[in-house]
Amino acid sequence: MERSSANLWRKINSRYNLVGCKCQNCGTLYFPSRVVCRKCGRDSKITEAKFSGNGVISSYTNIRVPPDSFKDEAPYTIAIVKLDEGPSVEGHVVESGGEVKIGSRVRAVFRKMYVEGDEGLIYYHYKFELV
Amino acid sequence: MRDVAIIGIGLTKFGERWDCGLKELMVEAGIAAIRDANLNSKDIEMIYGGTMASGRFVGQEHTAALMADQLGLHNIPAVRIENACASGGTALREGFMAVASGMHDIVAVGGVEKMTDVTSGEAATALGGAGDQEWELFQGITFPGLYALIAKRHMHDYGTTEEQLAAVAVKNHHNATMNKYAQFNKEISVGEVMKSKVVADPLKLLDCSPISDGAAVVILAPLETAKKYNDTPIKISASAQASDTLRLADRDSLVELKATKIAAAKAFAMAKTSPSAIGAAEVHDCFTIAEILAMEDLGFYKKGTAAKAVEDGETAIGGRIAINTSGGLKGCGHPVGATGVKQAVEIATQLRGEAGGRQVNGIEKGLTHNVGGSGATAVVHIFERYN
Numbered sequence: 001m002e003r004s005s006a007n008l009w010r011k012i013n014s015r016y017n018l019v020g021c022k023c024q025n026c027g028t029l030y031f032p033s034r035v036v037c038r039k040c041g042r043d044s045k046i047t048e049a050k051f052s053g054n055g056v057i058s059s060y061t062n063i064r065v066p067p068d069s070f071k072d073e074a075p076y077t078i079a080i081v082k083l084d085e086g087p088s089v090e091g092h093v094v095e096s097g098g099e100v101k102i103g104s105r106v107r108a109v110f111r112k113m114y115v116e117g118d119e120g121l122i123y124y125h126y127k128f129e130l131v
Numbered sequence: 132m133r134d135v136a137i138i139g140i141g142l143t144k145f146g147e148r149w150d151c152g153l154k155e156l157m158v159e160a161g162i163a164a165i166r167d168a169n170l171n172s173k174d175i176e177m178i179y180g181g182t183m184a185s186g187r188f189v190g191q192e193h194t195a196a197l198m199a200d201q202l203g204l205h206n207i208p209a210v211r212i213e214n215a216c217a218s219g220g221t222a223l224r225e226g227f228m229a230v231a232s233g234m235h236d237i238v239a240v241g242g243v244e245k246m247t248d249v250t251s252g253e254a255a256t257a258l259g260g261a262g263d264q265e266w267e268l269f270q271g272i273t274f275p276g277l278y279a280l281i282a283k284r285h286m287h288d289y290g291t292t293e294e295q296l297a298a299v300a301v302k303n304h305h306n307a308t309m310n311k312y313a314q315f316n317k318e319i320s321v322g323e324v325m326k327s328k329v330v331a332d333p334l335k336l337l338d339c340s341p342i343s344d345g346a347a348v349v350i351l352a353p354l355e356t357a358k359k360y361n362d363t364p365i366k367i368s369a370s371a372q373a374s375d376t377l378r379l380a381d382r383d384s385l386v387e388l389k390a391t392k393i394a395a396a397k398a399f400a401m402a403k404t405s406p407s408a409i410g411a412a413e414v415h416d417c418f419t420i421a422e423i424l425a426m427e428d429l430g431f432y433k434k435g436t437a438a439k440a441v442e443d444g445e446t447a448i449g450g451r452i453a454i455n456t457s458g459g460l461k462g463c464g465h466p467v468g469a470t471g472v473k474q475a476v477e478i479a480t481q482l483r484g485e486a487g488g489r490q491v492n493g494i495e496k497g498l499t500h501n502v503g504g505s506g507a508t509a510v511v512h513i514f515e516r517y518n
Contacts, residue, residue: 078272
């Protein structure tokens with residue numbers, strides 16, 4: 001229930017390419033995209049904006065007890081990354097040998113997130129790796 | 132607006148209640164509260180019921196009407212409140228407003244959750260819906276994971292240690308041993324917390340509140356007529372609530388819950404009092420780090436100083452301020468929809484002077500703090516003795 005192909009498809013541009021949005025009225029950037037700018041309310045003028053994927057880890061954790069749907073992936077590291085453009089995003093940090101720390105610089109990479117059984121979809125997503 | 136009082140309280144034993152379904156839990160707490168208030172069921176004019184995820188846990192929605200039916204409350208209006216883990220506290224606020232406004236005189240506020248009929252994995256998925264489903268749960272970020280992100284940053288910024296977090300769990304388990312309604316009645320040590328299985332580092336199994344079954348009910352009435360029903364009515368001197376982003380990454384700060392700060396400021400202003408006047412507080416310790424945040428965001432401690440205060444025993448019963456005398460979510464249990472109402476039951480019990488071995492001496496005012504998700508909802512109530 002927490003995953004569906006339609007749910008993935010609707011947000012595919014954001015999940016694959018880190019496309020968020022910008023309010024042309026006040027210049028604020030958002031990821032993920034939203035319809036209403038928090039500052040401008042009904043005066044929002046939202047257009048698409050692509051993020052570089054470069055940023056700094058502001059916190060992280062290693063998840064050892066996953067939800068049922070991520071049973072085969074655990075343990076995995078999740079971080080909150082403050083992107084250079086401003087907004088913060090949550091994402092996986094891929095294994096790359098280095099030590100994940102608060103303040104570590106990362107860049108976004110395109111990776112498989114999970115596979116829906118032998119015949120289902122393969123879900124891809126942005127993840128982060130240490131620079 | 133009229134003043135509002137609690138005239139009746141009722142609880143079930145919290146825990147793994149294999150003997151009870153949703154209906155039996157509701158009735159156990161409801162009948163206890165109606166008897167405590169010396170009421171007839173027909174005196175109750177309206178019921179609000181807090182339930183977070185009964186559809187996911189037992190396949191049952193429409194739980195407030197079910198509660199009215201099972202309690203024999205004959206056709207009264209019944210409204211279910213869902214606000215994640217703050218469903219109970221939010222239901223209390225709605226009940227408060229119904230009485231304060233003059234719309235109704237006698238209102239029942241219930242909270243219930245039946246969580247142990249599903250596997251712990253299914254329960255974790257249901258609870259995950261309290262965060263941003265599309266951007267958190269979708270990526271496999273669990274609730275312990277979200278609070279672990281908060282804890283890691285708090286440790287980084289203020290030097291908070293894992294042992295200090297463990298001290299919260301140790302205190303709350305100790306308090307729970309003196310509460311016959313609590314899920315756990317066993318002392319634990321800092322060493323045992325430290326050695327328990329890592330769930331999402333730095334949080335370990337004994338840093339986390341359990342999966343629980345339970346229900347809680349309070350009965351509200353106008354303060355001016357409250358003594359007709361009960362010799363020791365408890366005045367609700369403030370009811371305040373705030374919201375914030377569901378997605379943790381959208382917050383300006385990871386080391387505070389802004390919704391708690393806003394709700395607390397409004398509550399203290401409404402009650403015309405301050406944190407130093409509070410003798411006991413039931414705060415939302417879904418994880419040990421959450422109690423540290425609550426102590427700071429409610430204004431009991433300056434940011435970054437609460438963890439040491441717990442370690443030094445300042446928040447034990449008999450300390451500077453007693454926090455989570457019931458055992459909190461950690462020791463008493465956390466049937467999510469029931470928690471916010473159970474907190475009010477505990478503070479009312481303290482203010483009546485009926486808390487037995489865990490009684491806080493000389494208490495005049497108490498506070499409850501109920502959080503939904505990783506902080507997207509916070510509800511704060513302040514209570515006082517009415518003589």
